[in-house]
Amino acid sequence: MATPSSHLPPWLRHRAQVGDYGIEGITSEANHWPCPEPSSCELQPKFQARIAAMARSELVMALLVVVLAGGCCASAGAVAYLSKLPVILDVTASPSPGQVLHAGEDVITVTWALNASQPAGKDADYKNVKVSLCYAPVSQKEREWRKTHDDLKKDKTCQFKVTQQAYPGTGKVEYRVALDIPTATYYVRAYALDASGTQVAYGQTAPAAAFNIVSITGVTTSIKVAAGVFSAFSVASLAFFFFIEKRKKNN
Template structure:
């Protein structure tokens, strides 16, 4: 969303000049909405860390991670004046993006496919932020990192931070997806099979008992 501030009815501005300004601002807003925000245009104003009590090898649907983030104090005071919301996302590390165009990194955030899994959204606070997130069952097997995007009041990205380097190689953690089979399911299958065999044996025994008297007549 674009905000424009012009003195449209000011007697100091000619109608032609006012029309030019309006056209320019409308075009600028249209271009911005079409092209979107790029990651390279954002300042890395947040520090993000990720930890887990069991290390860097985690299971979807079972294990969790603790994410902490804060404003990077090396930036000038007031840089975060218009920060309103922080969104945490689970993102694919470079090793898990190779030969996978559906996870491709694109500088334009509207087209980027690096961060496809939402973790949490929180109001912006400069420090003492943390969240414990249990990995969702739908997360696939891959190498991941966490990126935090910060948004202004208009919902536009104005900064970010992540727990890895720019090449998305360092400090990654591995998630193992759910295979679809569980011990409880396997046990239930075995019990059902045994019950079926037992029922079949009882059925044949009963039928055999009915057939014996008729053969003796």
């Protein structure tokens, strides 16, 4: 089998080891060495072009690695852990503990504010606030898809957004329970977000004061009434035909 160096012109064949001279060394040699054979001189520009292309390719790959590494570092820096966030937002929700709310019907009033014990300017870096409904522990048991995780990018506790808006220091929102909220026990949590959207502080209602939401079943009152009427009509029809058949037999 021919080696890569066997394809080179004789005047470069013994210089083909890039590891000895590097790309610049070979290119330099190619520029200054005489061409003992005319056919070799014809190959010299092609060889130089190939070396230059290899150099550009390696440079592009190096830049790509640097960019990807920078992106990974930036992503790693944006990770927030619940256990490390200060609990300095006071959050309230209108439902009383144990109250039953119905999806698509009932309204929840949520308020939030920076805790009065915090120094002025503590929330200077807060750009937005995000309020969510969170599963209470009783509704997380044996349900991996609702599991709590300290890494907030992996956390599945608070899956249902109530609102996200510019941080005003104190705020209030009226939220009608969405139709797609599943039946479960919930509490409310509010996150303060910085300019990058990363959670930097939070507050929540006490899980002990959680309330219940009953999801919509799709069966309205009118459907229930109609089903009852048709059921009664079916029973009456069956009894009537049974009576007619029995009378025919007696006759």
